[in-house]
Structures are given as structure tokens and as C-alpha cells.
Amino acid sequence: MYDETRLIKKAVRGDSLALSELLRQHYAFLYQYTLKITMNKNRAEDITQETMLKAIEKIASFQGKAKFSTWLITIASRLYVDRIRQMEREKQWLQEEKSLHGIRYESFRRMNDWPEALQALGELNSELRIPVLLKYYYGYAQEEIAKMLDIPAGTVKSRLHNGLKQLRKELTINEEETIE
Amino acid sequence: MKKKPSNSPDDQQWFDERLGDAIRRFDENHLPETAELQAFEQLVLAHKQGLKKKLWKELLLFWLTSCFIFGSMMWVLEQNWVGFPVMQAVIAAGGIIIALMKFGNRTGIKWKS
Numbered sequence: 001m002y003d004e005t006r007l008i009k010k011a012v013r014g015d016s017l018a019l020s021e022l023l024r025q026h027y028a029f030l031y032q033y034t035l036k037i038t039m040n041k042n043r044a045e046d047i048t049q050e051t052m053l054k055a056i057e058k059i060a061s062f063q064g065k066a067k068f069s070t071w072l073i074t075i076a077s078r079l080y081v082d083r084i085r086q087m088e089r090e091k092q093w094l095q096e097e098k099s100l101h102g103i104r105y106e107s108f109r110r111m112n113d114w115p116e117a118l119q120a121l122g123e124l125n126s127e128l129r130i131p132v133l134l135k136y137y138y139g140y141a142q143e144e145i146a147k148m149l150d151i152p153a154g155t156v157k158s159r160l161h162n163g164l165k166q167l168r169k170e171l172t173i174n175e176e177e178t179i180e
Numbered sequence: 181m182k183k184k185p186s187n188s189p190d191d192q193q194w195f196d197e198r199l200g201d202a203i204r205r206f207d208e209n210h211l212p213e214t215a216e217l218q219a220f221e222q223l224v225l226a227h228k229q230g231l232k233k234k235l236w237k238e239l240l241l242f243w244l245t246s247c248f249i250f251g252s253m254m255w256v257l258e259q260n261w262v263g264f265p266v267m268q269a270v271i272a273a274g275g276i277i278i279a280l281m282k283f284g285n286r287t288g289i290k291w292k293s
Binding site: 016017019020021023024027028031032035036052053056057106107110111115117118120121132133136137160164167168171 | 191192194195196198199200201202203205206207209210211212214215217220221223224225227228231
């Protein structure tokens with residue numbers, strides 16, 4: 001069994017092997033997170049790779065106040081938000097539409113199913129999807145999410161409210177269509 | 181009508197019931213293959229080496245620029261007493277502008293844990 005605290009201490013001091021082990025242990029978790037926020041396999045791989053490079057670069061500044069996994073998803077979230085900002089609005093919408101088709105096909109191939117819940121989640125704007133996932137799936141508090149995304153706590157609260165409202169609406173519409 | 185407070189325990193329960201299982205299944209079915217430790221070690225070492233190289237390059241550039249500026253200042257001082265403070269003021273202003281442009285953009289991108 002590996003001792004994460006010991007590995008973190010060694011990695012912060014500059015031990016490359018300890019850092020490699022830490023990154024390896026968190027790779028799947030990080031990829032799964034980036035896949036959910038991007039809903040795009042290629043983009044998730046890119047963000048995962050960039051996050052790991054950033055972590056290598058900044059490991060000396062890791063203070064251990066949060067878990068290593070939290071630190072990684074903070075980096076990944078901010079990298080993704082930065083990338084979205086760089087894209088033009090229309091282009092981004094087209095990309096997201098295409099992404100959802102891709103991941104839907106891929107998931108259907110692997111799971112033989114594409115639940116309505118995932119469709120609704122995928123249709124959420126990334127701005128709403130990230131805090132919703134962090135709060136309700138990963139269990140972070142609003143204040144933690146605010147720090148992670150570097151936005152005010154009030155903004156997190158309103159995004160969570162709007163995100164959930166949209167999810168409820170989408171899933172209710174789908175339910176009604178199924179009944180009819 | 182009383183507005184239901186957002187982020188209540190009901191919201192969590194609703195999310196778990198309606199989306200929780202689907203997302204967990206999605207995660208399970210998109211588990212990536214994790215490379216061997218050696219591959220991660222290579223990535224870490226290569227990136228650290230790249231960063232070190234970049235740092236040395238920047239340091240060398242800094243020294244060269246410093247030498248050039250110092251040489252120019254000495255030359256101006258020897259040639260023209262009035263031009264010397266003017267040149268110093270221009271260089272100081274340029275330095276401040278570059279520093280503001282470079283470090284001004286960096287605020288907010290701190291990966292605090």
C-alpha cells in the first residue's frame with residue numbers, strides 16, 4: 001500500500017520518483033474528471049496531460065492544505081476554463097455539440113446505453129457543469145469550489161442553482177416525452 | 181410563494197437519485213489504461229529538465245541584456261553627461277512597463293493547495 005502523505009512530502013522536496021508515483025496513482029481519477037467536464041475524449045486527454053505538466057512545474061508550491069487530488073482538479077478546472085475563454089463563443093458551442101456526439105457514441109459503444117441523465121449533464125454549459133459536478137458528485141462545499149475555481153462564493157451558489165434548475169427541466173421534459 | 185433554498189439536502193438527494201448512478205457508470209466505463217510507473221517517471225524527468233533548460237536560457241538572456249545595458253550606459257556616460265540620466269529614465273520606464281505586462285497577467289493563476 002502506498003503512503004500518500006509520505007510521497008507528497010518527498011515530491012515537494014524534489015523527489016521525481018515520488019511525484020511520478022503520485023501522478024500515476026491519480027491519473028485515472030484526473031482523466032475521469034476531465035472527461036466529465038469536457039465531455040470530449042481528446043480534450044480530456046489534453047487537459048489531463050497539461051495538468052500533469054503544471055503539477056510537475058508547481059509541486060514545490062503545494063502546501064498540503066488540500067488533498068493532492070483536489071489540487072489536481074483545481075489545476076484541471078482552471079486550465080479548462082482558461083481554454084474556454086480563449087475560444088470564440090460560437091466556435092465553442094459548435095465544439096460542445098460535436099463533443100457530445102462523440103462521447104455519446106463512445107459511451108454507447110462501451111455501456112450499450114446513453115442515459116438521459118448524461119445527456120442532460122452534457123447539455124449543461126461548462127460554466128454550470130463544473131460546479132454542479134464538484135458539489136453534487138465530488139462532495140465539495142461551495143466555499144471550496146469558489147476557491148478552486150477562483151470565483152466568488154455567490155457566483156458558485158447561483159451557478160449551482162441554475163445548473164440544477166436546467167437539469168431538472170431537461171429531465172422532466174424527457175420524462176414527459178417518454179410517458180407520451 | 182416561498183422560494184426553495186438552493187443547494188438544500190433535497191438537491192443532493194435528487195442529484196444522487198437522478199444522475200448519481202449514471203455518472204458512476206460513466207466513470208466505470210471510461211476508466212483509462214494507466215501507463216507503467218516508468219512512463220510517468222520519464223515524463224516528470226523530461227519536463228523537469230525542460231524547465232531547468234528554460235531557466236538557464238532566461239538567466240543567460242538576463243545576463244546578456246544586463247551586460248549590454250551596462251555597456252551602453254558606460255558608453256553614454258563617457259560621451260554625453262546629459263544623455264546619461266535621460267537614458268536611465270527611459271530604461272527604468274521600459275522595465276516598469278515590461279514588469280507590469282508580465283506580472284500583471286499572472287495574478288490569479290496561483291495553484292494554492
